[in-house]
Structure formats: C-alpha cells, structure tokens
Amino acid sequence: TPQEILAELKKVRYPGFTRDIVSFGIIKDVEVAQTGVTVIVTATPNTKPETLTQISADIERTVGAMAGVPAIKVEIEQAAPPRGGSAMPSRRTIPGVEHVIAVASGKGGVGKSTVAVNLALAMAALGMRVGLMDADVYGPSVAMMVGAGRQVRVTSQRRIVPLERFGLRYISMALFVGDDTAVIWRGPMVTKLESEFLFNVEWGNLDYLILDLPPGTGDAQLTITQRVVLDGGVIVTTPQEIALLDVKRGVAMFQQVEVPVLGVIENMSYYLCGKCGHRHEIFAHGGGARFASALNVPFLGEIPIVRQIRDGGDTANPIVVAEPGHPVSATFKTIAAAIITRLAQSTVDQQA
Known part of the structure; x- marks a missing residue:
C-alpha cells in the first residue's frame, strides 16, 4: 500500500541531512499498481542534479527491496513557484549585518562552541563589529563562556536587546532559563525561537554575525540555512576518524543548501606537556587537514589542548581576551583574518 511505501521511505535521508525525504515534503505521491510502484518526487529549481540522482537511487534501492514490489519507478517533477515568489523559502538578510557565518560540527563534543566564541572574539580583536548567536537551544553554552548575566531587555517594539561583553554582542537561550532547567521543546518551537534570534534581535550594525549551530545536520540546522542568507560555513572537528566521518556530513549539508564552506578547523589537535614540552597527539593528528584536502x-x-582554553570557558574569560599574547590566541586571530580576507575577496568578486 502507499502507506507501507511511505513508511519505508522515511528511512531514506535527504542527502547531507539526518532528516528523511518524507518529512522534507518532497514526496508528492506514491502510486501502487500490479505492474509496480511509482514514486513521484517534487524538485525545486535549486535542487542539484546530483542530489536528485542520489535520492532516486536511494528510493529505488529501498522500495525495490520490499517484498511484493515487482518494479519501482521514480518520477521527478519540478515544483511550480508560488505566484510572485520562489519555490524555496526566501532567505532573508539581517538589517545592519554585513556577513553571517555559521560554525557547525557533524557531532557533539568537538569544542565547537569554544571555537565559535574565541573566533568571534578574535574578529573583534581585529577591529570588527561582531555578534554571536547561540543557536543550540537544547545545550546552550555561549552565555557561560562569555558571562554577561541575564539582564535581557526588550524594546517597546518587542525586540530583544542582545547582551554585550568584550565588545561582543550575543544572545543565547541560556539567558532565558535557569542553569538547571531542561529545555524540552518540539521542533517547531525550536525553529521559531531561532527565527526570533535571527530577525527579532537588535543586532545593530555588525561586520560579522557568528552563528553557533547545534551539533548534527537536522531540522534546526536546515531551518537556519533556509531562512537567512549565509556567507559561509566553518566546520569544527577533532582529529580522530570517528569525528572526521561527520565532517563529510557537515560539508555535504552546506553544499546541499549552496552555502560556501569557508574551511575546517581541527580542535584538540595535540597536547603540549607543560613540564617537558613533549607533543602528545592524543586523538591522532592531521585528520582535519587530510579530510579538508x-x-x-x-x-x-x-587548536591544541591547553589548560587556558578550558579555564577561559569555565570562568567566562575566554583565552583570546584573557591571554591575547598566547600562541593559541594568535592562532584564532590568524584563522579569523583568513576568513575575513576570503569574504572580502568574495565581495569584491561579486561586485566586479
């Protein structure tokens, strides 16, 4: 039956995401006849040919393996854009914000938020006007790392005023709930809050807004990449193979939604012994560079493992501002400068 076919199709992931193709809304119809099954897929003008090829192959493999299916056919239909509009949700810019950069990781535990905070502060140290949005609703940590309290104000127009510390404007779910409060929300509530943080916060004039995405490649990440114009994405990983497998997913996610990948940062690359100076490659080494290539x-x-990074996160005094002369702070500034240069060149190329 069509219902049984749809149940199987829910096992097929949309390329680059953890979300299935049924919940993505691209399955227009399933026709079951004695001669076989026809699955009709709706494609938008933005869908890449290679994505459609992979979806078709995955559908044929999944449905073809079902008992009682003599043949499987996949038909691709181009979606008609709504009158006066685009077939895809329109991506919006944020007034006053020049560039929006998403910092992502394919899995949790790689230090993505620590990197996002210090990267934002490194950009500020280079003279940029920077904001930081903590998009991880279930596990917000930016507020603890930056530490500006919970004095969130709302304007008379009911717009949220971000907090500011170290010259960095930021917003986080942690500012609205207690430290011991679990956020138990369904997807629609999370995506609505993310839209509020993007478009209903008084960010003011910023050169860069850094988005600290939640780990993974699910609904929350998809919502952000579809609703706001992103200038690029940065992937954070650790060197070991199990983490690097998820780098592919992170890169694929950005590529599927046509967001430029600005680069890969390898966190926890090695540990330098404070006594003997020996370099310990605890999680192997060089995997990030190898995968990026x-x-x-x-x-x-x-970014190596150093005590000052951990201390900075725990005491709301990140290493880039606590020890600006530290080699790790210099590394963050070098990375920030590389991103700034790349986006500046991209802007020049677009204007040429």
Missing part, C-alpha cells in the same frame, strides 16, 4: 575545502588551522 580530500573534500577540496580550505584547512584553517589547528
């Missing part, structure tokens, strides 16, 4: 995206740099 294989995926043809820039490798932005290595």
Whole structure:
C-alpha cells in the first residue's frame, strides 16, 4: 500500500541531512499498481542534479527491496513557484549585518562552541563589529563562556536587546532559563525561537554575525540555512576518524543548501606537556587537514589542548581576551583574518 511505501521511505535521508525525504515534503505521491510502484518526487529549481540522482537511487534501492514490489519507478517533477515568489523559502538578510557565518560540527563534543566564541572574539580583536548567536537551544553554552548575566531587555517594539561583553554582542537561550532547567521543546518551537534570534534581535550594525549551530545536520540546522542568507560555513572537528566521518556530513549539508564552506578547523589537535614540552597527539593528528584536502575545502588551522582554553570557558574569560599574547590566541586571530580576507575577496568578486 502507499502507506507501507511511505513508511519505508522515511528511512531514506535527504542527502547531507539526518532528516528523511518524507518529512522534507518532497514526496508528492506514491502510486501502487500490479505492474509496480511509482514514486513521484517534487524538485525545486535549486535542487542539484546530483542530489536528485542520489535520492532516486536511494528510493529505488529501498522500495525495490520490499517484498511484493515487482518494479519501482521514480518520477521527478519540478515544483511550480508560488505566484510572485520562489519555490524555496526566501532567505532573508539581517538589517545592519554585513556577513553571517555559521560554525557547525557533524557531532557533539568537538569544542565547537569554544571555537565559535574565541573566533568571534578574535574578529573583534581585529577591529570588527561582531555578534554571536547561540543557536543550540537544547545545550546552550555561549552565555557561560562569555558571562554577561541575564539582564535581557526588550524594546517597546518587542525586540530583544542582545547582551554585550568584550565588545561582543550575543544572545543565547541560556539567558532565558535557569542553569538547571531542561529545555524540552518540539521542533517547531525550536525553529521559531531561532527565527526570533535571527530577525527579532537588535543586532545593530555588525561586520560579522557568528552563528553557533547545534551539533548534527537536522531540522534546526536546515531551518537556519533556509531562512537567512549565509556567507559561509566553518566546520569544527577533532582529529580522530570517528569525528572526521561527520565532517563529510557537515560539508555535504552546506553544499546541499549552496552555502560556501569557508574551511575546517581541527580542535584538540595535540597536547603540549607543560613540564617537558613533549607533543602528545592524543586523538591522532592531521585528520582535519587530510579530510579538508580530500573534500577540496580550505584547512584553517589547528587548536591544541591547553589548560587556558578550558579555564577561559569555565570562568567566562575566554583565552583570546584573557591571554591575547598566547600562541593559541594568535592562532584564532590568524584563522579569523583568513576568513575575513576570503569574504572580502568574495565581495569584491561579486561586485566586479
């Protein structure tokens, strides 16, 4: 029956995401006849041919393996754009914000938020006007790392005023709930809050807004990439193979939604012994650079394990501002400068 076919299709992931193709809304119809099954897929003008090829192959493999299916056919139909509009949700810009950069990771535990905070502060140290949005609703950590309290104000127009510390404007779910409060929300509530943080916060004039995405490649990430114009994405990973497998997913996610991948940052690359100076490669080494090369995206740099990074996160005094002369702070500034230069060149190329 069509219902049984749809149940199987829910096992097929949309390329680059953890979300299935049924919940993505691209399955227009399933026709079951004695001669076989026809699955009709709706494609938007923005869908890449290679994506459609993979979806078709995955559907044929999944449905073809079902008992009682003599043949499977996949038909692709182009969606008609709504009158006066685009077939895809329109991506909006944020007034006053020049560039929006998403910092992502394919999995949790790689230090993505620590990197996002210090990267934002490194840009500020280079003279940029920077904002930081904590998009991880279930596990917000930016507020603790920056530490500006919970004095969130709302304007008379019911717009949220971000907090500011170290010259960095930021907003986080943690500012609205207690430290011990679990956020138990369904997807629609999360995506609505993310839209509020993007478009109903008084960001003011910013050169860069850094988005600290939640780990993974699910609904929350998809919502952001579809609703706001992103200038680029940065992938954070650790060197070991299990983490690097998820780098592919992160890169694929950005590529599927046509967001340029600005590069890969390898966090926890190595540990330097404070007594003997020996370099311990606890999680192996060089995987980030190797994968970046294989995926043809820039490798932005290595961040080692040092006590000052952990201390900075725990005491709301990140290493870039606490110890600006530290080699790790210099590395963050070098990475920030590389991103700034790349986006500046991209802007020049677009205007040429």
